[in-house]
Amino acid sequence: xSGISEVxxxxxxxKSTASRAxxxxxxxxxxxxxxxxxxxxxxxxxxxxxxxxxxxxxxxxIGVVMPxxxxxxxxEVLEGIQEALLEHGLDLTLYDASPGSEGRARIxxxxxxxxxxxxxxAVGLEPDHRELERLVAIGRPIVSVVGSGETTTLVAxxxxxxxxxxxxxxLALGHERIAFxxxxxxxxxxxxxxxxxxxxxxxxxxAGLGAGIRHIHSDVTLPGGYAAAVNxxxxxxxxxxxxxxxxxxxxxxxxxxxxxxxxxxxxxxxVIGIDDHEYAEMFSLTTLKQDPRAQGRxxxxxxxxxxxxxxxxHSILRxxxxxxVRSSTxxxxxxxxAAVTDARA
Amino acid sequence: xSGISEVxxxxxxxKSTASRAxxxxxxxxxxxxxxxxxxxxxxxxxxxxxxxxxxxxxxxxIGVVMPxxxxxxxxEVLEGIQEALLEHGLDLTLYDASPGSEGRARIxxxxxxxxxxxxxxAVGLEPDHRELERLVAIGRPIVSVVGSGETTTLVAxxxxxxxxxxxxxxLALGHERIAFxxxxxxxxxxxxxxxxxxxxxxxxxxAGLGAGIRHIHSDVTLPGGYAAAVNxxxxxxxxxxxxxxxxxxxxxxxxxxxxxxxxxxxxxxxVIGIDDHEYAEMFSLTTLKQDPRAQGRxxxxxxxxxxxxxxxxHSILRxxxxxxVRSSTxxxxxxxxAAVTDARA
DNA sequence: TTGAAAGCGTTACCAC
DNA sequence: GTGGTAACGCTTTCAA
Numbered sequence: 001x002s003g004i005s006e007v008x009x010x011x012x013x014x015k016s017t018a019s020r021a022x023x024x025x026x027x028x029x030x031x032x033x034x035x036x037x038x039x040x041x042x043x044x045x046x047x048x049x050x051x052x053x054x055x056x057x058x059x060x061x062i063g064v065v066m067p068x069x070x071x072x073x074x075x076e077v078l079e080g081i082q083e084a085l086l087e088h089g090l091d092l093t094l095y096d097a098s099p100g101s102e103g104r105a106r107i108x109x110x111x112x113x114x115x116x117x118x119x120x121x122a123v124g125l126e127p128d129h130r131e132l133e134r135l136v137a138i139g140r141p142i143v144s145v146v147g148s149g150e151t152t153t154l155v156a157x158x159x160x161x162x163x164x165x166x167x168x169x170x171l172a173l174g175h176e177r178i179a180f181x182x183x184x185x186x187x188x189x190x191x192x193x194x195x196x197x198x199x200x201x202x203x204x205x206x207a208g209l210g211a212g213i214r215h216i217h218s219d220v221t222l223p224g225g226y227a228a229a230v231n232x233x234x235x236x237x238x239x240x241x242x243x244x245x246x247x248x249x250x251x252x253x254x255x256x257x258x259x260x261x262x263x264x265x266x267x268x269x270x271v272i273g274i275d276d277h278e279y280a281e282m283f284s285l286t287t288l289k290q291d292p293r294a295q296g297r298x299x300x301x302x303x304x305x306x307x308x309x310x311x312x313x314h315s316i317l318r319x320x321x322x323x324x325v326r327s328s329t330x331x332x333x334x335x336x337x338a339a340v341t342d343a344r345a
Numbered sequence: 346x347s348g349i350s351e352v353x354x355x356x357x358x359x360k361s362t363a364s365r366a367x368x369x370x371x372x373x374x375x376x377x378x379x380x381x382x383x384x385x386x387x388x389x390x391x392x393x394x395x396x397x398x399x400x401x402x403x404x405x406x407i408g409v410v411m412p413x414x415x416x417x418x419x420x421e422v423l424e425g426i427q428e429a430l431l432e433h434g435l436d437l438t439l440y441d442a443s444p445g446s447e448g449r450a451r452i453x454x455x456x457x458x459x460x461x462x463x464x465x466x467a468v469g470l471e472p473d474h475r476e477l478e479r480l481v482a483i484g485r486p487i488v489s490v491v492g493s494g495e496t497t498t499l500v501a502x503x504x505x506x507x508x509x510x511x512x513x514x515x516l517a518l519g520h521e522r523i524a525f526x527x528x529x530x531x532x533x534x535x536x537x538x539x540x541x542x543x544x545x546x547x548x549x550x551x552a553g554l555g556a557g558i559r560h561i562h563s564d565v566t567l568p569g570g571y572a573a574a575v576n577x578x579x580x581x582x583x584x585x586x587x588x589x590x591x592x593x594x595x596x597x598x599x600x601x602x603x604x605x606x607x608x609x610x611x612x613x614x615x616v617i618g619i620d621d622h623e624y625a626e627m628f629s630l631t632t633l634k635q636d637p638r639a640q641g642r643x644x645x646x647x648x649x650x651x652x653x654x655x656x657x658x659h660s661i662l663r664x665x666x667x668x669x670v671r672s673s674t675x676x677x678x679x680x681x682x683a684a685v686t687d688a689r690a
Numbered sequence: 691t692t693g694a695a696a697g698c699g700t701t702a703c704c705a706c
Numbered sequence: 707g708t709g710g711t712a713a714c715g716c717t718t719t720c721a722a
Contacts, residue, residue, distance in 0.1 A: 002715080003714095003715050003716075004715070004716065004717095005715080005716095013692075013693085014692070014693045014694075015693085015694090015715095015716080015717095016692075016693060016694075016695090016717080016718075017691085017692055017693070019716065019717060019718085020691095020692085020717090020718090023717080025717090025718090026691095026718085027691055027692085028691070028692085029691060029692090032691080032692085046458050046459055046460070047459075047715080047716070048399070048714085048715050048716070049395075049398075049459050049460075049461050050394075050395040050396075050398035050399040050404065050714085050715080050716095051395075051399050051698090051714070051715035051716040051717090052715080052716060052717080053394075053395035053698090053716095054393070054395040054396050054399050054697095054698045054699065054700090054714085054715080054716075054717095055697080055698055055715080055716045055717040055718080056698085056716080056717065056718095057698080059395065061438070061461075069414070069420045069423055069424055069427075070417065070420035070421060070424065070623075072415065075414045075415035075420060076415060078414055078439075078441075079414055079415065079441060082414075082439065082440075082441040082448075083441075083448065086441075086448045086451060086452070086456075087448075089455070091438050091456065091459075091461060092438065092439050092440075093406075093436050093437065093438050093439070094423075094427065094437050094438070094439045095427075095437075096423075096424060096427040096428075096431075103427075103428065103431045103432075106431060107431070110434070111431075111436065113391050114391055114392075114394050114436075115391070115394075116394050116406075116436060221623075222624060222627075223623070223624060223626070223627045226627055227627075256601070256627075259604060259605075260604075278415075278566075278568070279567060279568060281568070282567075282568045282571055282572075282601075347699080348698095348699050348700080349699070349700065349701095350699080350700095358708075358709085359708065359709040359710075360699095360700085360701095360709085360710090361701080361702080361703095361708075361709060361710075361711090362707080362708055362709065364700065364701060364702085365701090365702095365707090365708085368701080370701095370702090371702085371707090372707055372708085373707070373708085374707060374708090377707080377708085392699080392700070393698085393699050393700070395698085395699080395700090396698070396699035396700040396701085396714090397699080397700055397701080398700090398714090399698090399699080399700070399701090399713095399714045399715065399716090400699080400700040400701040400702080400713080400714055401700080401701065401702095401714085402714080
């Protein structure tokens with residue numbers, strides 16, 4: 001006696017007519033449509049989502065799985081997704097699958113299997129083999145943001161390219177002792193950081209500096225970059241003249257470390273990052289900018305496209321990072337390189 | 346022919362028995378329970394959430410509304426909530442209601458009204474009158490994290506008390522020229538920051554320093570704190586000897602600004618924050634620690650309690666921040682205060 | 691253009 | 707203990 005039937009009664013029509021009038025499908029005379037709409041408004045009618053889902057098979061909800069919430073990139077992507085979903089009238093169910101956490105297994109085994117969503121967006125998930133299987137088994141459209149796009153539709157930047165260009169920027173400024181900062185070859189070493197390291201590596205090799213390749217391990221966080229940089233910058237002999245950081249958080253950590261140690265940026269040390277983090281400007285950080293918010297929005301468009309056309313083939317939307325030159329990078333001055341050389345002698 | 350009836354058939358029982366066997370309620374012989382369970386497992390049966398919701402009126406889902414995702418406090422609370430919900434087998438639907446955004450109105454008017462959740466957690470929402478009305482109209486348990494607890498159950502720290510103690514810490518160290526940094530008296534000035542300012546103010550007044558009260562406006566972000574501090578610290582005459590920041594992000598911004606300007610922390614400037622942000626340690630920041638993750642978990646417990654006992658009265662769970670002394674605060678040295686005095690003369 | 695009725699997949703009441 | 711059946715609130719044929 002509640003819900004749509006009440007609306008129907010008030011409008012003097014049948015349930016089915018009311019449903020048609022309220023929905024966008026089916027013929028209804030303009031007159032009845034209006035009457036039903038008015039009745040619905042007067043009653044403050046809100047359809048029961050579970051009833052709708054049950055009847056239509058659509059949940060009007062998109063699931064989002066991500067391993068972190070408290071990192072800039074992820075939060076930005078999430079906001080982009082949220083914004084876009086809001087415009088489409090869709091809800092967002094969030095699954096926080098920290099790598100290696102106990103909850104992560106439950107998410108893949110139980111939560112996602114419930115299919116409480118029409119489609120799924122996986123942000124920087126980097127699922128292992130088993131997890132990927134589960135994901136696919138759900139049988140709903142999946143779009144990944146960041147990662148490899150063999151199995152799902154993907155939106156990301158070209159990580160290799162970004163790191164390569166960052167490195168080339170420093171090379172062009174005359175630097176040779178360039179180190180890559182961030183990531184650590186262990187089980188949690190993210191593919192993103194591996195790819196970026198790869199971009200750096202090949203740029204170095206192409207410049208004939210293969211012997212000077214140096215990967216400084218660090219957690220991929222601001223304090224992680226700080227700690228690693230403090231360590232490295234303290235030793236004058238080993239100090240690079242420039243650093244390519246795997247992301248802006250790490251880069252900023254390095255800048256803060258340099259300042260603390262009295263190492264001038266950029267005159268004694270150039271630092272470049274990838275992201276264009278919200279703090280980048282404040283630290284005058286030169287960086288390769290990506291737009292995670294836009295990536296989130298794009299991901300939404302893609303799931304919706306897959307929803308509309310189930311046979312749509314997987315696609316890869318790879319954006320190119322754009323260079324933003326601020327003043328954390330500068331040409332290598334002869335005397336400085338000399339100074340370093342002297343110190344080594 | 347799919348779903349539970351298939352399980353039932355395979356187990357050789359009726360739908361209703363299968364349902365009972367799978368659920369926790371109702372009598373079923375141990376034998377049948379096992380058979381049904383096995384059948385379900387073999388079939389990989391996963392109940393349809395919409396059907397369950399429709400039949401039971403429970404969504405097994407909790408809604409979370411917050412104005413920001415990309416700030417430390419909010420992300421932490423969200424992770425805490427997520428963790429706790431995961432343990433209870435509940436899903437989380439996220440609503441990002443940025444203050445003043447266009448989407449925010451839609452969230453209150455359309456999205457929340459759908460009642461896609463059994464209960465709601467509002468984090469730092471600070472709803473206006475109209476919004477609060479909507480919230481209450483939903484007719485579902487609501488728990489607020491941060492804010493005032495007149496209308497809903499609340500979990501928060503005592504903001505006034507935290508700021509007061511922060512201020513008293515500086516007073517005890519001999520400081521008198523103490524400024525409060527953060528927040529701005531405009532429409533977006535959060536109540537939290539207002540309360541903290543209040544705590545600072547009363548501490549100052551109680552110390553007989555009412556005339557020295559000074560609120561430096563700033564965005565409540567790290568760059569905001571930085572920008573405001575650069576401004577203030579540049580002027581030696583006006584420079585305070587100590588700063589109470591409305592939160593750690595702002596405090597850290599101030600510390601970075603001080604370093605840039607060559608103002609030694611803590612010898613020339615003491616800074617204290619509120620939060621115990623993940624960067625606090627790296628900046629040796631003295632602060633009043635709160636545990637947003639635990640607040641998130643507590644909020645979940647409270648919604649669940651309300652769900653179980655609809656007549657449970659509103660409650661206020663106000664935790665006390667605990668002081669973490671690091672080395673961003675130090676006693677005011679006589680010569681420094683003299684120096685400042687000289688400069689003013 | 692409208693209405694009756696059959697689902698959608700569960701749960702829950704009520705007999706047996 | 708177990709099985710039929712109504713009910714949850716909506717959409718969607720199919721006739722009229």
